[in-house]
Amino acid sequence: MTAPRERVCDQCGRWIDKGEILYEMRISLVAEPGPVIDLELPPADADLRREMEALIARMEAMSDEARQEASDQVFEEYSLVLCPDCRQLVHHQIKRRRALFGPDPEDQENSR
Numbered sequence: 001m002t003a004p005r006e007r008v009c010d011q012c013g014r015w016i017d018k019g020e021i022l023y024e025m026r027i028s029l030v031a032e033p034g035p036v037i038d039l040e041l042p043p044a045d046a047d048l049r050r051e052m053e054a055l056i057a058r059m060e061a062m063s064d065e066a067r068q069e070a071s072d073q074v075f076e077e078y079s080l081v082l083c084p085d086c087r088q089l090v091h092h093q094i095k096r097r098r099a100l101f102g103p104d105p106e107d108q109e110n111s112r
């Protein structure tokens, strides 16, 4: 645990007493590399320059909100506080999904 935080559960909103364990849940939403950006066959230098200028102009024309949304689509990270009951719920949801759909293929790779 890093800096002290308010002891309010982000899931159910209840106060977490000093005698209870407070859990920090970190969530990273990371876009898998995909065909979002077309990097096929680079155009000739003059075309490349024009393409870059057009791209920069489009980005400058975006609102702060649109720019933030574009950024969030690639990567966003949250840190949530959970009470022991909500940690238990999250734990069971993950375990139940794993039981239904099997472990993550990457976990299998790591256990070999």
Ligand SMILES: [Zn+2]
Pocket: 009, 010, 011, 012, 013, 014, 082, 083, 084, 085, 086, 087
């Ligand atoms: Zn809670």
